Amino acid sequence: MTQELSLQQGEQLLTGWGRTAPSLAQVVPCTSTAEVQEAVRTAGPRGVLVRGLGRSYGDAAQSGGARVLDLQSINSIDYDAEAGLVTAGAGASLDAVMRTIVPLGAFVPVTPGTRMITVGGAIGADVHGKNHHVDGTFGAHVRQLSLVDGNGELRELNPDDSTSAQFWTTIGGMGLTGAMTSACFDVIPIETSRMSVDTKRVDDLEEVMAHMVTGDSRYRYTVAWIDTVSASGRGIITSGDHASLDQLSDKQRSTALAFAPKALASAPNLFPPGLLNKLTVKAFNEAWFRRAPLDRADEIQSIGAFFHPLDGVQNWNRVYGPGGFLQYQFVVPDSASELVRVALDRLRGISAPSFLTVLKRFGEANPAPLSFPKTGWTLAADVPAGLPGLGTVLDELDDLVADAGGRLYLAKDSRQSPQMFARTYPRLGEWQKIRDELDPRGVFTSDLARRLSI
Amino acid sequence: MNDALGEPQAILVFGGTSEIALATVRAFPRERLRRVILAARPSAGRDAAVAALTADGIAGVCAVDFQAQATSEHGALVDAIFDAGDIDVTLLAFGVLGDQLAEEASPDLAVEVATTNYTGALSVGLHVAQRLRSQGHGTLVVFSSVAGDRARRSNYIYGSTKAGLDAFGQGLGDALHGTGAKVLVVRPGFVRTKMTAGMAEAPLSVDPEAVGELVVKALRKGRETVYAPGPLRFLMAGLKTLPRPVFRKLPR
Numbered sequence: 134m135t136q137e138l139s140l141q142q143g144e145q146l147l148t149g150w151g152r153t154a155p156s157l158a159q160v161v162p163c164t165s166t167a168e169v170q171e172a173v174r175t176a177g178p179r180g181v182l183v184r185g186l187g188r189s190y191g192d193a194a195q196s197g198g199a200r201v202l203d204l205q206s207i208n209s210i211d212y213d214a215e216a217g218l219v220t221a222g223a224g225a226s227l228d229a230v231m232r233t234i235v236p237l238g239a240f241v242p243v244t245p246g247t248r249m250i251t252v253g254g255a256i257g258a259d260v261h262g263k264n265h266h267v268d269g270t271f272g273a274h275v276r277q278l279s280l281v282d283g284n285g286e287l288r289e290l291n292p293d294d295s296t297s298a299q300f301w302t303t304i305g306g307m308g309l310t311g312a313m314t315s316a317c318f319d320v321i322p323i324e325t326s327r328m329s330v331d332t333k334r335v336d337d338l339e340e341v342m343a344h345m346v347t348g349d350s351r352y353r354y355t356v357a358w359i360d361t362v363s364a365s366g367r368g369i370i371t372s373g374d375h376a377s378l379d380q381l382s383d384k385q386r387s388t389a390l391a392f393a394p395k396a397l398a399s400a401p402n403l404f405p406p407g408l409l410n411k412l413t414v415k416a417f418n419e420a421w422f423r424r425a426p427l428d429r430a431d432e433i434q435s436i437g438a439f440f441h442p443l444d445g446v447q448n449w450n451r452v453y454g455p456g457g458f459l460q461y462q463f464v465v466p467d468s469a470s471e472l473v474r475v476a477l478d479r480l481r482g483i484s485a486p487s488f489l490t491v492l493k494r495f496g497e498a499n500p501a502p503l504s505f506p507k508t509g510w511t512l513a514a515d516v517p518a519g520l521p522g523l524g525t526v527l528d529e530l531d532d533l534v535a536d537a538g539g540r541l542y543l544a545k546d547s548r549q550s551p552q553m554f555a556r557t558y559p560r561l562g563e564w565q566k567i568r569d570e571l572d573p574r575g576v577f578t579s580d581l582a583r584r585l586s587i
Numbered sequence: 588m589n590d591a592l593g594e595p596q597a598i599l600v601f602g603g604t605s606e607i608a609l610a611t612v613r614a615f616p617r618e619r620l621r622r623v624i625l626a627a628r629p630s631a632g633r634d635a636a637v638a639a640l641t642a643d644g645i646a647g648v649c650a651v652d653f654q655a656q657a658t659s660e661h662g663a664l665v666d667a668i669f670d671a672g673d674i675d676v677t678l679l680a681f682g683v684l685g686d687q688l689a690e691e692a693s694p695d696l697a698v699e700v701a702t703t704n705y706t707g708a709l710s711v712g713l714h715v716a717q718r719l720r721s722q723g724h725g726t727l728v729v730f731s732s733v734a735g736d737r738a739r740r741s742n743y744i745y746g747s748t749k750a751g752l753d754a755f756g757q758g759l760g761d762a763l764h765g766t767g768a769k770v771l772v773v774r775p776g777f778v779r780t781k782m783t784a785g786m787a788e789a790p791l792s793v794d795p796e797a798v799g800e801l802v803v804k805a806l807r808k809g810r811e812t813v814y815a816p817g818p819l820r821f822l823m824a825g826l827k828t829l830p831r832p833v834f835r836k837l838p839r
Contacts, residue, residue, distance in 0.1 A: 136717065136720060136721060138716055138717075138720055138759070138762040138763055138766070139764075139766070140764070140765045140766050144766070151591060153591035153592075153593075154588070154589045154590060154591055154593070154724075155724070155767055156588075156722075156723040156724040156767045157723035157724065157767035157768075158723055179722070179723070191591060192588065192591075197588070197722050197723030197724040197767060198721050198722045198723035199723070457591065459591045459592075518591050518592055518593075519807075524592045524616060528618060547590060547591030548590040548591045548592055548594075550618060550619060551621070580588045580724075583588050583672075584588040584590065584596065
C-alpha cells in the first residue's frame with residue numbers, strides 16, 4: 134500500500150464547525166441510493182462515513198483516510214399534508230424542508246439553533262431544540278428511515294416493528310450504523326410563520342433557573358442566554374409559541390405563512406486569533422443584556438430570528454480565528470443543578486470569552502442508547518480551543534458531570550476521553566452489539582469513533 | 588486521534604531510550620495517552636524507560652525492537668504498528684554523536700554514524716510518512732540539531748548527518764503540505780544528556796525537559812520548525828553569516 138505523498142484530486146481536509154483537528158478524506162458525492170451502496174461495498178481499509186453540512190462542532194463528521202460520502206444531492210422533499218408527514222432525502226437540509234413546508238402551514242417537529250443541517254445529520258445526532266421539554270428530540274418524531282448497512286444492503290427501519298432495535302441504534306448513532314438515505318418524520322401544523330415571544334431579563338443565575346422551572350409548562354419553546362462574564366450569571370429567558378393568525382397585524386396576516394430568510398453576510402476568513410477575548414466579550418454581553426427588554430410579552434418574531442439568529446451570518450465560526458473553538462455542552466439531572474453555576478464559575482476562572490452560552494431544561498430521554506438528552510439541565514458554552522488552562526478545567530468539569538450522572542453531547546464533543554464517554558453512556562455495549570449486526574465489517578467509522586473507541 | 592486541544596492519544600518513538608524523546612512524551616497531558624510505543628534495540632535501558640513511563644501513570648506503554656541500520660525491516664515494523672491503530676505523533680529521536688577524530692581516521696566508523704543518523708532516519712521517516720498519509724492526520728517530529736545549521740571543525744561528520752536529516756524533514760513537510768500529515772523539525776542546541784555528559788556546555792544549554800515542552804508547544808501551534816531553546820534561532824542566524832576564516836577560529 135503505497136501512495137503519492139502530496140495532495141491528490143478529490144481529497145479534502147475536513148473539520149467540524151469548531152475548525153479543530155483536521156483530517157484528510159476522499160470526498161465522494163453520491164446522487165442515488167445505488168451509488169451509496171456501491172461506495173459502501175467497495176470501501177477501503179479506512180472505511181466510510183456520511184457527512185452532512187458539517188455543523189457538528191468536533192470530529193463526528195470527518196474520518197481520516199476514509200471515503201466520506203456527500204449526500205447533498207439526495208435531497209428530495211415530499212410533504213403529505215393529510216398525514217402530516219415529510220419524507221425527505223437524508224441530504225436535504227432543514228432549511229430546504231422549512232422553505233417547502235412552512236408556506237403550506239407546517240413546521241419541523243424539532244429544530245436546533247441552526248437550520249443548516251441535513252435530515253440525516255439531525256437523526257444521526259438526535260438533535261434537540263428549545264421544545265425538548267415538550268416534544269423530545271428530532272429522532273422521537275421519525276416514523277421510518279432507510280439505511281444502507283455495512284454490507285451495502287438497504288434496510289427500512291422503524292420504531293414499531295422487529296426493526297425497532299436497529300432503528301433506535303441509528304437514532305443518535307452518529308452515522309456509525311450505516312448511511313441513511315431517507316427518512317419520514319412528523320411535522321406540526323402552524324397557522325403562521327411567526328413566533329409569539331416573551332422575553333425576560335433576569336439578574337442572577339438562580340433566578341433564571343427558578344423562572345425556567347416554573348415557566349416551562351407554559352411555553353412550547355424556551356431557552357435562556359447566560360452572561361458568562363458577569364459573576365451573577367444574569368441572563369435573558371426567551372420563550373415562545375407559534376403565533377396564531379389572530380395574533381398577527383393585518384399587514385402581517387397578508388403574508389402569514391411567508392418564509393424566505395436570507396443570510397445577511399458571510400464572515401470573512403481573516404479574523405485574528407484572540408479577537409474574542411475577555412474585554413470584547415464583556416462588551417458584547419453587556420450590550421446584549423441591556424438590549425433585551427426587562428419583561429416583554431407577545432412580541433411577534435420571525436422563525437429565523439427566534440430559532441436561528443446565527444444563520445444570518447454565514448461562517449460565523451470564523452470569528453474565533455484560525456485556532457478554532459469548541460462547544461462544551463453537558464446535561465446533568467435536576468439533583469445536580471448546582472453544576473450549572475460551578476461550570477460557569479470555572480470557565481470564568483480561566484477568563485473563557487464565551488458569548489453564546491445557553492441554558493435549557495430537558496424533558497425525558499428517548500429509547501435511543503446514545504441519545505444525549507435526559508431530564509435535567511443542559512448548558513452549552515463556546516470557548517476558543519487555544520485558551521490556556523482549558524483542558525484541565527474541562528477535564529475537571531467532566532468528572533463532576535459524570536459523578537452527577539450527566540454526560541456530554543457527541544455532536545459538540547471534540548475532547549472528552551474514551552473513559553468519560555464509556556462511563557456516561559452506560560448503554561454503549563448494548564448499542565455496539567446491534568451496530569455490529571448492522572456493520573459486521575466495521576466499515577462505518579469516524580475520527581470521533583476512533584477517538585472515543587466507539 | 589488528536590483532540591480539539593491538539594492533545595495526542597498515541598505516540599510512537601523511534602529511539603525509545605532517548606532522554607529528549609522520553610521528556611517529550613512526559614510533556615503531553617498523560618490523561619489522554621492510550622498508547623506509547625518505544626521502538627529501540629532491546630536493552631535494560633529500554634525496559635527501564637517502559638517501566639518509568641508506566642510508573643508515571645501513562646497508559647499503554649510498550650516496547651518494540653528497532654534497529655536504525657536495518658532499513659529493510661523498517662517497512663514491516665511501521666506497518667505492524669500502524670495496523671494496530673492510528674499514531675498521532677511519531678518522534679524520530681535516534682542518533683549517535685560519534686567520535687570525530689576516530690571517524691576521520693577510520694571512515695567505516697563515519698559511515699556507521701551516517702547510516703544511523705541519516706539513512707536510518709530517512710528510511711523509517713518515509714515509511715511513517717506513507718502511513719500518516721493514508722490515515723489522513725498525524726505529525727512526524729524530526730530531531731535535527733543546530734550542528735546541521737553550520738558545519739563545525741569539531742563535529743562536522745555528525746553535523747553533516749543532521750544537515751541531511753534537516754533538509755529531509757523540511758522537504759517531506761512540504762511534500763505533505765495540506766494532507767493532514769505534518770512534519771515538525773526540531774533543532775536542539777546543547778542538551779544535557781548522557782550523549783553530551785562530560786562535554787563542556789555550549790551557550791544556551793538546556794535540559795531534555797525544556798526541549799520536550801518546546802516540542803509539545805510547537806505541535807499545538809502547528810509549527811514547522813522549532814529551535815530549543817528558542818533564542819538559538821537568532822544565535823544560529825548570526826553564526827551562519829560569519830565569514831569562514833572567522834568561524835573557523837571560534838573556540839571548539
